[in-house]
Structures are given as C-alpha cells and as structure tokens.
Amino acid sequence: MADKKRIDEATGTSTVGHEWDGIEELNTPLPRWWLWTFYASIVWAAGYVVLYPAWPMLNSATQGMLGWTSRGALDREMQAHAERRAPITSAIAATPLTDLPAKPELMQAAVQGGAAAFRVHCVQCHGAGGAGVKKLYPSLTDDDWLWGGDLASIEYTIAHGVRNPDHKATRVSQMPAFGRDGILDAAQIADVVSHVRVISGQEKPSAAAARGEVLFQANCAVCHGATGAGDRTVGAPKLTDAVWLYGGDRDSLTATIVQPRNGVMPRWGHRLDPVTVKMLATYVYSLGGGEKAPAPAPTSEGQGADGQP
Amino acid sequence: MASPDDLTGENAPLYAARKGVYPKKVDGPFRRFKWAIMGITLAIYYGTPWIRWDRGAYAPDQAVLVDLANRRFYMFQIEIWPHEFYYVAGLLIMAGIGLFLVTSAVGRAWCGYACPQTVWTDLFQHVDRLVDGDRNAQIRLANGPWTFEKISKRAIKYLIYLTIAFWTGGAWIMYFADAPTLTADFWTGQAAPIAYATVAVLTATTFILGGFMREQVCIYMCPWPRIQTAMMDEKSLLVTYKDWRGEPRGSVKKAEAHPGAFGDCIDCNHCVAVCPTGIDIREGPQIGCITCALCIDACDGVMKQVGRPRGLIDYCTLDDAATEKAGGVGKPVMKTLLRPRTLIYFGIWSAIGAAMLFSLGQRTRLDLAVQHERSPLYVQLSDGHIRNNYTLKLRNMETRPRRVAVTVDGLKGAALWTEAGSRETAGQRIEIALAPDSVTRVKLFIAAPGDGPARQDFTIATRGLDGDPRGDSDIIQFDRPEADQ
Numbered sequence: 001m002a003d004k005k006r007i008d009e010a011t012g013t014s015t016v017g018h019e020w021d022g023i024e025e026l027n028t029p030l031p032r033w034w035l036w037t038f039y040a041s042i043v044w045a046a047g048y049v050v051l052y053p054a055w056p057m058l059n060s061a062t063q064g065m066l067g068w069t070s071r072g073a074l075d076r077e078m079q080a081h082a083e084r085r086a087p088i089t090s091a092i093a094a095t096p097l098t099d100l101p102a103k104p105e106l107m108q109a110a111v112q113g114g115a116a117a118f119r120v121h122c123v124q125c126h127g128a129g130g131a132g133v134k135k136l137y138p139s140l141t142d143d144d145w146l147w148g149g150d151l152a153s154i155e156y157t158i159a160h161g162v163r164n165p166d167h168k169a170t171r172v173s174q175m176p177a178f179g180r181d182g183i184l185d186a187a188q189i190a191d192v193v194s195h196v197r198v199i200s201g202q203e204k205p206s207a208a209a210a211r212g213e214v215l216f217q218a219n220c221a222v223c224h225g226a227t228g229a230g231d232r233t234v235g236a237p238k239l240t241d242a243v244w245l246y247g248g249d250r251d252s253l254t255a256t257i258v259q260p261r262n263g264v265m266p267r268w269g270h271r272l273d274p275v276t277v278k279m280l281a282t283y284v285y286s287l288g289g290g291e292k293a294p295a296p297a298p299t300s301e302g303q304g305a306d307g308q309p
Numbered sequence: 310m311a312s313p314d315d316l317t318g319e320n321a322p323l324y325a326a327r328k329g330v331y332p333k334k335v336d337g338p339f340r341r342f343k344w345a346i347m348g349i350t351l352a353i354y355y356g357t358p359w360i361r362w363d364r365g366a367y368a369p370d371q372a373v374l375v376d377l378a379n380r381r382f383y384m385f386q387i388e389i390w391p392h393e394f395y396y397v398a399g400l401l402i403m404a405g406i407g408l409f410l411v412t413s414a415v416g417r418a419w420c421g422y423a424c425p426q427t428v429w430t431d432l433f434q435h436v437d438r439l440v441d442g443d444r445n446a447q448i449r450l451a452n453g454p455w456t457f458e459k460i461s462k463r464a465i466k467y468l469i470y471l472t473i474a475f476w477t478g479g480a481w482i483m484y485f486a487d488a489p490t491l492t493a494d495f496w497t498g499q500a501a502p503i504a505y506a507t508v509a510v511l512t513a514t515t516f517i518l519g520g521f522m523r524e525q526v527c528i529y530m531c532p533w534p535r536i537q538t539a540m541m542d543e544k545s546l547l548v549t550y551k552d553w554r555g556e557p558r559g560s561v562k563k564a565e566a567h568p569g570a571f572g573d574c575i576d577c578n579h580c581v582a583v584c585p586t587g588i589d590i591r592e593g594p595q596i597g598c599i600t601c602a603l604c605i606d607a608c609d610g611v612m613k614q615v616g617r618p619r620g621l622i623d624y625c626t627l628d629d630a631a632t633e634k635a636g637g638v639g640k641p642v643m644k645t646l647l648r649p650r651t652l653i654y655f656g657i658w659s660a661i662g663a664a665m666l667f668s669l670g671q672r673t674r675l676d677l678a679v680q681h682e683r684s685p686l687y688v689q690l691s692d693g694h695i696r697n698n699y700t701l702k703l704r705n706m707e708t709r710p711r712r713v714a715v716t717v718d719g720l721k722g723a724a725l726w727t728e729a730g731s732r733e734t735a736g737q738r739i740e741i742a743l744a745p746d747s748v749t750r751v752k753l754f755i756a757a758p759g760d761g762p763a764r765q766d767f768t769i770a771t772r773g774l775d776g777d778p779r780g781d782s783d784i785i786q787f788d789r790p791e792a793d794q
Contacts, residue, residue, distance in 0.1 A: 031529055032324040033522070104729075129684030141698075143732070144691040201693075241691030242759070286728060288688060288698060288754055 093275045097151050098293055100282055114283025117276050130287045135246050141287040144243035146235045147171050149291035155281035161267030173235035179258025188215055193253045199228045199240050329451055330587035332434055333444035337606025346422045358483035367745035368708040375485050399665045403658055410654035412540040414646050416547050421601035426526050429519035440466040444582055470520040478511030524586035527599055534596050548600045549625035550591040553634040561615050573621050579611050580604035580622055676704040677771045677781040686788040694756045695789045701751040705743035712774045715739050719767035720787055722758045727751050763791050
C-alpha cells in the first residue's frame with residue numbers, strides 16, 4: 001500500500017499511501033505544538049496518577065500522595081457549611097421559641113431548617129408536605145390539633161412524642177375500646193355514632209341520636225366534653241368539626257369506638273438536638289395551621305398533668 | 310522548515326514546525342483602517358467597564374455589568390434578569406447572523422479586522438517591530454546567536470507582552486464586578502480567588518495566543534474559517550491576486566527589455582513580507598488568508614512606485630475575477646454588497662433586533678408566578694372550608710421599593726392570607742411590600758367553601774399600588790376533595 005504514496009496534484013500535498021476504492025487521504029501533518037501539547041498532557045496525567053487516587057486495585061484504588069478522597073472532601077464541605085450556619089443556629093438556640101415569629105428573618109431560617117429536618121425524620125408518616133395519611137397519621141397542615149397548635153405545644157409533642165412507652169413526659173391518652181371490651185353493645189355504639197354525626201353536622205337529629213346523646217354524656221363527655229368540643233390537655237379530638245383523623249363516616253366512627261387505634265409517635269428530644277426540634281416546631285407551625293399561643297391561664301389549669309403545655 | 314503545503318517524499322515529517330512570520334511594516338488605507346478598528350475595539354474592551362450609569366440607590370452604577378452573584382445583567386438602561394435570558398440568546402443569534410451577513414458580503418472581514426485574535430496579534434506584532442525592528446532585523450535576531458543584545462531584547466519584548474496580557478486579563482474581570490472597587494480589592498489582595506484565577510488564565514492565554522501561537526490559532530484551532538467557507542459564494546469579496554494581470558512575473562528591467570512579455574507583478578514579494586499569517590496570496594484563495602488586506606496596501610505602494618495602476622491585489626469576487634479575466638469590467642462594490650442574500654440576512658438580523666427592542670419596551674417590571682402546592686393539594690379545615698396553599702414569586706424588576714396588591718378572581722368566598730397573617734384576618738386581597746430589584750416569595754393561603762368542583766381554575770393577579778397600576782396575573786387551580794371522600 002505504502003508504495004502508492006504520491007503527490008496530489010491539486011493540493012501539492014503527498015497522500016498517506018492508502019487507497020479505498022479510489023479515495024485517497026492527504027497526509028497533512030499536525031503542527032508540532034500539537035505534539036508538545038500531547039506530551040504535556042502525558043506529564044500532567046503522570047503527576048495526576050501519583051498525586052490522586054488512580055489505579056483500581058482489588059479492594060480499593062491507589063491512595064495518591066495528596067491523600068485526597070471524595071468522602072474527605074464531603075466532610076470538609078459539610079464542616080465548612082456547619083461553620084457558615086453556626087451564627088444562625090446559635091441565634092435560633094438563644095431565642096425563646098415563642099419570640100421567633102417576631103423576628104421574620106430568624107423565623108424564616110428556622111422554618112427552612114425545620115423543613116430539611118422534616119424531610120429526613122417526619123415524612124415517613126406525615127408525608128412530604130405534612131398532610132399525613134388518611135385514617136393513619138394526622139395532617140399537620142390543617143387547623144385542627146389534638147395536642148395544640150401553638151409553637152410550644154408543637155415543640156413539646158415533637159420532643160416527647162405520643163404514647164411513648166417508658167417515657168413519663170410523653171403525650172398520652174387512652175380511649176377505651178368500648179366495643180371490644182363490651183362496655184357498649186353494638187346498638188348502643190350505633191346510637192353514639194348517630195349522635196356524633198349529628199353534632200358534626202353530618203346527619204339530622206333522630207331518635208337514635210337522642211339515645212346516643214345520653215350514652216355520650218355518660219361515657220364520652222369526660223374526655224371529649226359535653227358538647228364534643230374535645231380537650232387538648234388529654235389529646236381528645238374535637239368531634240364537631242369536619243376534620244377526622246380516622247374517618248367521620250358511620251363505618252369509620254363505629255370502628256373507632258369498637259377499637260380505637262391510639263396511634264404512636266416517636267419522641268425526638270433525645271435523638272435530635274434542641275435547635276433542630278425548635279426548627280421542626282416552627283416548620284410545622286408554618287404549614288398553615290399554626291395557632292397563637294393561648295392566653296396565659298391559671299397555672300393549675302394552663303398546663304397538663306405533667307407540665308405539658 | 311517543512312510547511313504543510315510542501316511535503317514531499319518518503320521522509321516527510323509527521324509534524325510540521327511553525328514557520329516564523331515576521332510581517333513587514335506597511336502603510337496604506339487598509340492599514341490605517343485597521344489602526345482605527347484596533348483603537349476602537351481595544352478602547353471598547355478596556356474602557357467599557359469604567360463607564361458609570363446612575364440607576365439610583367438600589368442598583369449598581371456601572372453601565373455594563375454582568376452581576377453573576379446576583380444574577381443580573383446590566384447594559385446601560387437595560388437590565389436583564391435570569392428569566393429574560395432569551396434577550397442574551399437573541400443577541401447571540403444576532404451576532405451569528407451578523408457574521409453570516411458580513412461573511413456573505415465582504416468575506417472574512419471579521420477575521421481580518423475585528424477578531425480579538427487578529428487585533429491582539431496585530432498589537433503584539435507592533436511590539437515586535439518596536440523592540441526588534443522591522444522584518445529583516447527580526448529575522449536576523451531570530452536566527453542569530455543568543456547574544457546579550459538578543460537576550461535583553463527578548464526580555465523587554467516578553468515583558469511588554471506580559472504587561473499587555475495582564476492588562477487584557479485584568480480588564481475582563483471588570484465586567485463582572487464594580488470596576489473601581491474590584492481594582493482596589495485586586496491590588497490589596499481582597500478580591501475573590503476566582504478573580505485572580507481568571508486574570509491568571511487570561512493573561513496566560515493572551516500571552517501565548519497573541520505572542521506565540523498567532524496565525525496557528527486561525528489555521529489550526531479556529532472553527533470559523535471552516536464555517537465561513539460554507540457561507541461564502543462567488544459574489545463574496547475576497548482578497549484576490551489578479552493573476553491574469555500579474556502573470557508572468559518579471560522585474561521592471563525585464564519588462565522594459567521585453568515589452569508585452571510580462572505581467573504587472575514584479576515579483577518583489579512585498580505582499581508576502583507584510584502578511585501577518587505568512588502566506589503568499591498569489592497562490593490563490595486559501596484558509597490561511599484572513600483578508601486583512603495588508604497585501605493590497607503593500608502592492609498598491611509598489612505599483613505606484615513603478616508607475617502601474619493600483620489593484621493588482623484587490624478585493625474582488627469570484628464572479629468579477631472571471632469577468633475581468635475575460636476582459637470585462639467587474640461590478641461596482643455597492644452592487645456586490647446589495648444583493649438578495651445579504652439583504653435577506655440583514656432583514657432577519659434587523660427584524661430580531663427590532664423585535665427585541667420592542668419587547669424590551671413592552672415588558673412589565675412586575676411579574677407574578679404562582680405555584681400551587683401539591684403536597685397536600687388541599688387541606689380540610691375544621692369548619693368545612695377547604696384551604697389550598699400557593700407560593701407566589703413576585704418579581705419587582707424596578708430599582709425602587711414597591712407596594713402591590715394581590716387579589717383573586719373567579720373563586721367564590723375566597724379568603725386570602727399569608728404567613729404574616731392568619732385566617733382571622735383574611736380578606737379579599739392582601740398588600741405586600743416588595744424590596745427593590747428582587748424576588749419576594751410569599752406563601753399564600755386561600756380558603757374557600759368546601760362545596761364546589763373538585764378542581765376549578767381561577768385567577769391570581771397582582772398590580773402596583775404606587776402610581777403604576779400595571780401588573781401580572783396567573784391562572785391556577787383550586788382543588789377540593791373528591792365527592793366520595
């Protein structure tokens with residue numbers, strides 16, 4: 001092939017000597033600086049291989065003389081980020097929770113921090129936007145609260161959880177299993193359901209509801225109140241509104257009275273630092289249902305049995 | 310030294326060394342035109358960041374500023390936000406079509422006069438002449454031994470190269486921050502590391518590309534000469550050696566001895582000597598020719614000396630070359646420039662420009678973007694109402710604080726409140742204070758009666774409360790639970 005090398009007449013350039021069905025290639029040389037650039041790249045690569053992790057071995061790659069690792073780089077970045085955040089974090093730590101809404105910038109930072117922590121620790125049950133799961137986990141975005149929707153109450157619930165075994169300060173309430181334990185029979189439960197549906201505006205008053213009211217006053221009013229307004233100090237839900245954690249239709253209400261769920265929420269006070277708990281509280285507060293702190297009541301009444309707000 | 314064009318034989322090298330180019334000094338109309346272009350382009354490049362432009366208290370007072378940190382692009386009275394980047398895209402399209410226009414009309418005029426590589430190479434070649442002398446002195450020095458004179462001249466020359474290169478790199482960063490502040494910060498070591506890195510990189514590239522690579526950039530690295538080949542046609546102006554007039558070449562003496570036997574070219578090689586890319590234009594159109602027209606100046610000077618008409622080397626289209634070769638007269642230049650192709654390019658180019666100017670004049674400086682929160686889509690409120698959450702992005706693109714109202718239309722019984730308010734204080738509209746030249750994010754809660762369609766469209770609108778009632782609106786959905794739930 002090489003003997004076919006010739007000078008192309010049109011360009012005056014020699015061909016490389018190969019020919020494919022009459023098509024030939026001109027031998028246009030690269031500029032020499034191109035070669036130097038290539039050598040420089042080789043030198044650069046050699047240095048890179050020595051300084052940085054490069055050769056894949058059986059278990060890991062060669063270490064490189066600089067000791068650089070991607071995990072190390074991440075650690076450094078995380079460290080630097082924590083240092084950058086430190087002033088805000090300490091300012092949030094130093095500000096009483098109830099004073100945060102008055103400081104919009106600090107509040108905004110706390111809400112953002114809380115949103116990040118929420119995505120890690122809370123979304124598994126409460127959902128990405130805090131909407132909860134129907135008939136399983138409560139929505140945090142509405143205006144109906146079992147344990148109170150002001151900042152301090154939310155923070156307390158996050159720190160101590162709900163119905164945590166072996167934790168004295170936890171939020172705890174227990175609705176009796178009226179059906180399972182035979183406290184009320186099926187007809188009586190149906191009457192109570194009728195009453196609850198009347199006071200929540202879902203049914204018209206009836207004879208069954210009237211019978212149910214008597215039963216309600218005897219069995220339920222102690223926690224849910226005579227009018228069904230609920231009692232946040234014991235986590236008894238309001239029965240007169242449109243928000244139902246476990247459903248407000250006849251079947252759901254019957255199921256709840258027969259055997260309540262008594263849902264559980266982990267406590268986070270011993271797992272997360274106080275600033276994170278504080279930020280979580282501001283985030284949940286900001287979801288749309290946040291309430292103003294209740295007017296200070298007499299100390300004996302204002303707090304729950306265990307100093308719960 | 311072997312050049313790419315004269316490779317012959319079995320032992321042709323695989324890599325071609327650069328052939329030194331030592332362009333000779335020349336004077337003439339094109340050289341003076343190039344001086345003017347160089348002066349203007351360098352003045353624009355170095356000077357623009359220092360022009361001040363008063364925008365009030367809330368915006369920078371630099372006329373041209375690419376504020377990457379705050380994502381703003383300022384150009385005199387025009388301020389571009391990131392979401393308006395299509396204006397920049399439009400400018401780039403105009404630049405592209407502008408290059409098509411110029412190329413189809415006057416060939417590689419960009420390469421020959423205005424390309425930064427050409428301008429800086431030209432500047433560096435002037436430095437060569439200043440330090441080393443003209444062409445012959447440069448060649449002598451390059452080929453000579455490393456005497457004290459050569460070393461000191463090289464040192465001085467590279468020092469001047471470096472100064473120009475540093476100045477070039479330094480001017481670049483001024484477009485990205487307040488120039489006086491950045492200059493002070495730069496010299497006191499307080500500028501951002503990226504500023505120093507940028508200056509270092511651009512100093513190095515200017516030093517290498519302008520001082521040493523020069524025509525190699527045009528011949529080997531730049532894609533534009535290849536693209537231009539496709540843009541040119543037989544009606545594009547090219548720097549042409551009129552071989553039908555010049556050949557056969559012969560000296561003045563020979564021509565006097567044999568009248569009529571020789572052409573006008575006296576083979577003085579002036580055209581080769583002045584060429585900044587080191588080519589011989591008499592070999593015909595070639596990729597190394599950037600059409601700087603310096604050979605026209607050189608040849609015209611020689612023709613004047615020997616008393617022959619100018620224009621042996623001249624701008625000429627391929628069509629005219631054929632006509633003149635056949636003994637005819639080429640078309641006038643204006644007729645070459647104004648033809649359907651260039652006019653169409655110019656039409657497209659100016660239409661884009663006019664459309665952009667028009668839309669710049671029409672754009673409102675208060676912009677609303679609404680996002681419907683999807684998790685959850687709706688919230689059941691205890692009184693039976695339904696609440697939907699929205700995130701409003703209110704862009705106040707004016708450099709003054711503003712007060713605006715946000716209202717809804719088409720949603721019965723709607724009550725609006727923001728994080729700052731509560732449902733108790735909710736009303737038909739909310740008022741929001743907007744910081745100047747910034748985006749304000751507002752979380753908007755809207756509650757409406759629960760009886761209604763599962764999904765309905767309504768309008769959220771905003772308008773200024775401070776004299777300029779223009780505003781913006783967005784159609785968005787309000788969701789309710791499905792009936793069976």
